Amino acid sequence: MADPWQKAYDFAVEVAREAGEEIRKAGECEMKVQTKSSTVDLVTKTDERVEKIIIRALKGEFGDGAFIGEESVANGQPCVLSDKPTWIIDPVDGTTNFVHGFPFVAVSIAFAVNKELEFGVVYSCLEDKMYKARKGKGAFCNDEPIQVSDVEEIKKSIIISEHGTDRRKEVVTKIFSTMQKILCIPVHGLRGSGTAATNMCLVATGAVEAFFEIGIHCWDIAAGAVIVQEAGGVLMDVDGGPFDLMSRRMVSANNKKIADRIIKEIEAFDVTRDDAPVQKKE
Ligand SMILES: O=P([O-])([O-])O[C@@H]1[C@@H](O)[C@H](O)[C@@H](O)[C@H](O)[C@@H]1O
Numbered sequence: 001m002a003d004p005w006q007k008a009y010d011f012a013v014e015v016a017r018e019a020g021e022e023i024r025k026a027g028e029c030e031m032k033v034q035t036k037s038s039t040v041d042l043v044t045k046t047d048e049r050v051e052k053i054i055i056r057a058l059k060g061e062f063g064d065g066a067f068i069g070e071e072s073v074a075n076g077q078p079c080v081l082s083d084k085p086t087w088i089i090d091p092v093d094g095t096t097n098f099v100h101g102f103p104f105v106a107v108s109i110a111f112a113v114n115k116e117l118e119f120g121v122v123y124s125c126l127e128d129k130m131y132k133a134r135k136g137k138g139a140f141c142n143d144e145p146i147q148v149s150d151v152e153e154i155k156k157s158i159i160i161s162e163h164g165t166d167r168r169k170e171v172v173t174k175i176f177s178t179m180q181k182i183l184c185i186p187v188h189g190l191r192g193s194g195t196a197a198t199n200m201c202l203v204a205t206g207a208v209e210a211f212f213e214i215g216i217h218c219w220d221i222a223a224g225a226v227i228v229q230e231a232g233g234v235l236m237d238v239d240g241g242p243f244d245l246m247s248r249r250m251v252s253a254n255n256k257k258i259a260d261r262i263i264k265e266i267e268a269f270d271v272t273r274d275d276a277p278v279q280k281k282e
């Protein structure tokens with residue numbers, strides 16, 4: 001049977017590489033910083049311009065299909081994953097890093113059909129690392145196969161968690177209480193790159209054992225989810241339930257033993273699902 005998605009996968013890799021080049025070239029003029037959900041949830045002209053370049057390229061090559069893009073959603077487009085072939089895009093994952101020149105910024109492009117993720121591409125453009133994976137066909141970094149760590153003992157692990165952009169005291173308290181409990185297991189260390197997509201690729205390469213976060217969006221993690229799974233890792237909800245792409249909470253790990261141990265320490269807080277009905281303005 002003809003392989004329906006190989007051409008789209010290969011094209012997505014090239015689009016991600018071109019988008020990464022645009023990010024690297026973006027000058028001071030595009031560093032004009034605006035904010036979204038909070039004063040620390042940043043967006044720049046580069047985020048918006050690069051997303052338009054990606055969507056234009058994909059539409060030009062593949063016409064139909066739905067799009068969920070971080071900046072399109074921020075500008076009012078719906079965020080609903082249907083059975084239609086759907087591109088899930090974060091044009092600049094790690095926008096705060098981009099603004100500050102902190103060297104982890106990724107282009108994340110995923111593709112889903114019938115709500116199933118078919119492939120994911122994450123281009124860490126300042127490191128020039130192209131991570132990619134197709135369902136059932138393995139995960140790669142710069143075309144070399146990658147695999148999760150074989151560590152099973154939590155006390156021999158590095159764990160990634162991020163603090164996100166919600167600065168409400170009750171949320172920050174839960175985030176840091178969780179981090180403190182994990183650190184004092186003790187684990188070898190806590191890390192965070194500032195971009196969920198890159199954090200998931202670090203799980204997939206075995207550089208760390210797990211990454212979890214509450215508050216991320218589907219576009220941050222969709223591509224990384226395929227890459228972690230194809231590298232032999234596991235994905236689940238922060239309460240141990242099944243992974244739910246639109247729930248804005250996720251644990252990705254090298255194996256279930258590490259994931260289950262981390263989940264014991266997570267103090268969850270409420271977040272609004274990505275696909276929640278949009279509140280009508282009065
Ligand atoms: O906004 P963005 O740079 O695309 O995405 C970022 C995520 O990748 C990261 O995991 C999270 O901690 C940040 O708050 C931010 O949401």
Ligand SMILES: [Mg+2]
Pocket residue numbers: 047070090091092093094095
């Ligand atoms: Mg982004």
